[in-house]
Amino acid sequence: MNIPRTSFPRVVIIGGGFAGVSLAKKLSKQEVQVVLLDKHNYHTFQPLLYQVSTGGLEPDSIAYPIRKILKDFPNFHFRLANVEEINTEAKKVITDIGTLKFDYLVVASGSKTNYFGNTEIEKNSMAMKTIPQSLNLRSLILENFEDALLTSDLNERNALMNFVIVGGGPTGVELAGALAEIKKGILPKDYPDLDTRMAQIHIIQSGDCVLKGMSDKASAKAEDFLEKLGVHIWKNVRVTNYDGKTVTTNSDLTFETATLIWAAGVKGATIKGLDASEFITRGNRILVNEFNQVKGFNHIFAVGDVAFMETVEHPEGFPMMAQPAIQQGKQLGENLLRLIEGKSMKPFEYKDKGAMATIGRNKAVVDLPKFKFQGIIAWYVWMFVHLFFLIGFRNRMVVFINWVYNYVRFDREARLIITPFKRTLKSKF
Ligand SMILES: Cc1cc2nc3c(=O)[nH]c(=O)nc-3n(C[C@H](O)[C@H](O)[C@H](O)COP(=O)(O)OP(=O)(O)OC[C@H]3O[C@@H](n4cnc5c(N)ncnc54)[C@H](O)[C@@H]3O)c2cc1C
Secondary structure, three states: OOOOOOOOOEEEEEOOOHHHHHHHHHOOOOOOEEEEEEOOOEEEOHHHHHHHHOOOOOHHHHEEEHHHHOOOOOOEEEEEOOEEEEEOOOOEEEEOOEEEEOOEEEEOOOEEEOOOOOHHHHHHOEOOOOHHHHHHHHHHHHHHHHHHHHOOOHHHHHHHOEEEEEOOOHHHHHHHHHHHHHHHHOHHHHOOOOOHHHOEEEEEEOOOOOOOOOOHHHHHHHHHHHHHOOOEEEEOOOEEEEOOOEEEEOOOOEEEOOEEEEOOOEEEOOOEOOOOOOOEEHHHEEEEOOOOEEOOOOOEEEOHHHEEEOOOOOOOOOOOOHHHHHHHHHHHHHHHHHHHOOOOOOOOOOOOOOEEEEEEOOEEEEEOOOOEEEOHHHHHHHHHHHHHHOOOHHHHHHHHHHHHHHHHHOOOOOOOOOOOOOOOOOOOO
């Protein structure tokens, strides 16, 4: 990998997401060599992926080059590499570009979509976990309307304009709200010769409410906002299969659709070598102690979505969200320096800063530790917080300008089919 050997201990970080980047920043300008490995050369701001999928933002505005984030740090090295295996005995990682020895290893590989073993759903549905997946979804949504315009078969046309989202968490809710706004504001203008009122957006939720992790008030208000936007919410219904044409559920309910978006769950993105049952617990996450240390190792750690730390307040681990990842990354940075200096490490304490979701124009719900509010103020808070946490001044400016433009003009100009999404199952309705 062409990494120089120095006298400093080498910390290898797998993953340049929220956790990996905040850890690397904490270790900057310290007497350690940091090697960050990621299969992408950019950091993805996942909370805004749904805006890429729905043409509200260009993908570049929510991605940032990892090299640039850490360009001023001495002793820092980035390699574009897919880590395939971890050899804990030999203290090395095996990647598609070679192997690398480490003194300390931090797994910050995040999470991946969880299909709960249903391979047919995995094959036929759309996920929204990465920028390429969001671009595929954007293409598919637009291709559906182009195809709907061409077909004279009413069933096919309806299926093409029928969007089924599985999962009523923040991702499902935000995506449904954005699709509903497209239906109302964009489609009638773009497709005047298509009856776009027939377009339908469904959320299928296995539980009895949307935004389960938030307060009852936030959940009820989000439902109210969605219903006013014309989104159909199906609660206590579980999707059992999707063959690319029909969604079946555990009830009599079925949906004919060309687009099933799977937002029903994630699981830890574990790596061979640390994926044996002795290391893994609920949600396919790596079990760590209060210092983010992987069971049985002094020098191997996991942070962020992939790590499962059980505490009295969080017996099911911390939520798979940006804040725990950022806070764990920072804390581990301090702890690694303490460990190297022979000092005792400090246990991780999570500071819950709340949760929020937006449903659309002037509509958001915010649960802060002390206040809970909904509506237009919540929407401003949501925008401010997302702009604040975006990496890079240019990205913040571009996103802000896009949002102002979209708000004033009721528009979403990134509705472009740059790379068509190739469907294997087409026109079978
Ligand atoms: C659509 C969506 C919306 C979300 N909205 C919110 C929200 O509103 N608020 C919130 O707090 N959280 C939200 N989240 C969750 C939040 O994005 C994650 O909790 C957070 O990104 C976790 O950070 P992380 O550093 O653990 O992992 P990630 O940010 O996922 O980073 C993991 C990195 O590891 C890399 N990687 C993985 N495996 C390998 C490998 N084998 N080799 C090399 N590199 C590898 C990946 O390329 C990636 O860059 C959302 C997530 C999604 C998908």
